[in-house]
Each structure stands twice: as C-alpha cells, then as structure tokens.
Amino acid sequence: PVPPAFPTGFRWSAATAAFQIEGARGADGRGRSIWDDFVETPGLVRDGSTAEPGPDSYHRAADDVALLSELGVDRYRFSISWTRVRPGGGAVNPAGLDYYDRLVDALLEAGVTPFPTLYHWDLPAELEAEGGWLNRDTVSGFADYARSVADALGDRVKNWYTINEPVSTSLQGYAIGELAPGRQLLFESLPSVHHQLLAHGTAAGILHDHGAEQVGIVNNHTQVLPAREEDGTAAYLYDVLHNRVFAEPVLLGSYPDLAALGVDLPIRDGDLETIRTPCEFYGVNFYNPTTIRSAPQESPIPFEQVPTPGAAHTGFGALWPIVPGALTEFLVDAKQRYGDALPPVIVGENGASFPEPDHPDGRIDDTDRIAYLDGHIRAVADAIAQGVPVQEYTVWSLLDNFEWAEGFTQRFGLVHVDQVTSARTPKASYGWYRDLIAQVRTGAGQ
Numbered sequence: 001p002v003p004p005a006f007p008t009g010f011r012w013s014a015a016t017a018a019f020q021i022e023g024a025r026g027a028d029g030r031g032r033s034i035w036d037d038f039v040e041t042p043g044l045v046r047d048g049s050t051a052e053p054g055p056d057s058y059h060r061a062a063d064d065v066a067l068l069s070e071l072g073v074d075r076y077r078f079s080i081s082w083t084r085v086r087p088g089g090g091a092v093n094p095a096g097l098d099y100y101d102r103l104v105d106a107l108l109e110a111g112v113t114p115f116p117t118l119y120h121w122d123l124p125a126e127l128e129a130e131g132g133w134l135n136r137d138t139v140s141g142f143a144d145y146a147r148s149v150a151d152a153l154g155d156r157v158k159n160w161y162t163i164n165e166p167v168s169t170s171l172q173g174y175a176i177g178e179l180a181p182g183r184q185l186l187f188e189s190l191p192s193v194h195h196q197l198l199a200h201g202t203a204a205g206i207l208h209d210h211g212a213e214q215v216g217i218v219n220n221h222t223q224v225l226p227a228r229e230e231d232g233t234a235a236y237l238y239d240v241l242h243n244r245v246f247a248e249p250v251l252l253g254s255y256p257d258l259a260a261l262g263v264d265l266p267i268r269d270g271d272l273e274t275i276r277t278p279c280e281f282y283g284v285n286f287y288n289p290t291t292i293r294s295a296p297q298e299s300p301i302p303f304e305q306v307p308t309p310g311a312a313h314t315g316f317g318a319l320w321p322i323v324p325g326a327l328t329e330f331l332v333d334a335k336q337r338y339g340d341a342l343p344p345v346i347v348g349e350n351g352a353s354f355p356e357p358d359h360p361d362g363r364i365d366d367t368d369r370i371a372y373l374d375g376h377i378r379a380v381a382d383a384i385a386q387g388v389p390v391q392e393y394t395v396w397s398l399l400d401n402f403e404w405a406e407g408f409t410q411r412f413g414l415v416h417v418d419q420v421t422s423a424r425t426p427k428a429s430y431g432w433y434r435d436l437i438a439q440v441r442t443g444a445g446q
C-alpha cells in the first residue's frame, strides 16, 4: 500500500534507553542506579536477567550508528546515564561522559542528529537512599547532572528530551512497585510527580542557557475508555492520574483538581512557573488505549484496568490492545483541550513486542510489528490532517533490549538482538521502516 503523506520536514526517528541497551554496568567507573538494585534482587525481573550482556551498546555503539545510518532516520533518541556521568550523584566521571561524547560525534558524522534523553529511569542508588524522587533535593542533583552534560555536549547537541515518562516512575515505581525503585506507596507516591516535573523545568532552563534549540519532556499518554457506562468516574480519575497530572503543569502551569484523590502536592512558590518553562515541543509516548472500570469497594485504588473489548493485543498481553485510532483520538483531544498551549508534538515512542525466537534460523518476518507501526503511523497522519501539529515519529525500539521487569522476554526491536552474543540482525520491519522513510521523503506518499 502507498505510504501516507506527511508535511515536508516531518522527521523519522528510532529510540533506545541507556539501561536497556548499554550493558557494561561495571565499566569505566559507572555508579549504581536503582535499576542495578532492582535487577539484583531475586524475583523482581521475570527471567532473572540483569540487562547484561544484552545489546552491549557500551561496546558496540558503532554497530548501532551503522544501523541508524542505513535506516535513514533523521534523529536517534538515546538516553544518557546519570550514573555514568556522575556516579553516586557526585563528581563528574570523565570516562563515563566520553562514551556519549564519542557517540554524538559518530552520529553527526553519519548524518543522524543526536536527540538524547537526560533521564530514562536510572536514578543513582545513593539518591534513592535519600528518598529519591520523593525528596526535593533530587531536583538539584539533577540540575547539576544536566549542567555537566550540557557543558560537555551542548556545543554539538541542540535537541534534548529532559525526563522520560514520569508517570511510569511515579505510578509503577513508587506507587505499586512494578518498576524500580519498587516502592508501594500508593497515593503517597505523588510527591515524585511534582519533583520530576520540577526537574524537567529546571533542566529545560539550563539546556536553553546552553544554546539548546529544542527541549521537551516526554510523557507516556493513553486514551482512557470507561468499560461500562457506570465507570465514568473511575475512568475520569485514571485520566487525571495518568495523563492530566503530567501534561497540565507543563502546558498550562496548573495541576488538575486532585481533591477527589485526597492528595496534596509539595508545591512551593515559583514551582509552577519553572515547570511551565516554555518548551519547543511536547513529547508523547503512546502504545495503547486503557479501558478502566471502577474497582471493588474495598480496593485501595478506585479503578482497575481491564482488556479492551474486541481488540487484538501485542506480546505484552491483554492489557496492551492494538487500537491505532486511539492515537489519533488522543492527539485530537489534546489539541482540543490545550489549544495553543500545546507546542509541536513529537511522538517519542511507539512500538510493540511480539513473541520471537531467541535464536532465529533466518530473518524474522515480523509482519505483526509492521502492521502495528503502519497503523500508528497512519494514525499520526490522520491527526495531522485534523490540525494536530505533530513534527516527528519515533519507533520504540531500534533494538531488542532489556524490557525492565520483563527482562529479555519482550522484543520490541526493528533489529533482533541475541542477548548472549549481542549479535544484531535486522528484522523485516527494519527494511519496511527504511523504505517508508525513503518513500515519504521523495513524496511518494498520498
């Protein structure tokens, strides 16, 4: 089928994150992060894997750059490891910074624009011992880290993501403990929302002072659907907690009303102005819609997630339904809700895992992934046609990698990775994405 049309200048990207691809946890003075503690605690990661060796990109970055160059993407979204740059949250470790310095040069040389994320979940373990994102001091530690990265790379790197998916850190990391730091504080986790958003705004100011041209947060968003008519209130509360609590301080400078949740955030004078620091884009990670129904009365949280009726699902299971149109609807709703307060949107992640062999005996013909990506790329084109200013689309992920608590059991890559030998083998979806980018660029879309 003919690829959809996109405005001239629309950008195509692929993404990874430091802890998920780098391996080499002990190399060159890297410090420990909350994810080192998580993977070393028996029983927390499904297959017991520790993110090593995995893609081992710390030693194989040249392979990744070659794959990106051949793919023809405009930009590479990768993340920088706070614990390599400032082990323990302390002094700068030049050897750790050098890795990113070399990666940036290699990308530029290959004609791929580096688009790093400062924080993709790898908080220094020492800062977690002081309360982590529940502690306001973590924001100043993050500012020091942002400054050292901008000092080292800001001459060449002009585009930055600040914080990745604070919703996952707050709700899965601090509220229910599925992700690091594995705490189960329920609604008492919510100060971590405010501190991460404050870290975003603070870093945005620092990056702009260092000559950044494009800075933004990247939030995970979902379209929330009530399971039944009587689930409207539960769905509303879920939408507030998953979407609006993260979007509105950044876009509007105010939090939605949290009274119904009995929550008070540790906001000080000036914080909301910092969080609302004008940014050049708003990052949206999108995987699926979420169907919600009210939880039984005795439940400590007022909602629960259920499968979306009638939808096929990805390898992640019934709670990862495949509904591309939900992305269009989310984007159109956001434009309606926020109007001119919504800057250009960058889709910072979109992709899917499907069951695939660890050791294939030929090329992986991942037609399910191609269909998923094709559907969502068309959904973005539809949103643009309806007036949403989307500028860029990013596939999660370039490589099969360490999928957090799921270990190596979920493969999201355009490129298959043997997690023992680190060998990289492009899947059919890699060639498909390469051809799509080329066709859209030459105007073959319609």
Ligand code: GCO
Pocket: 017, 020, 164, 165, 168, 220, 285, 349, 396, 403, 412
């Ligand atoms: C993120 C991510 C990625 C995941 C992806 C698939 O930014 O949320 O969690 O790191 O690998 O979303 O779950």
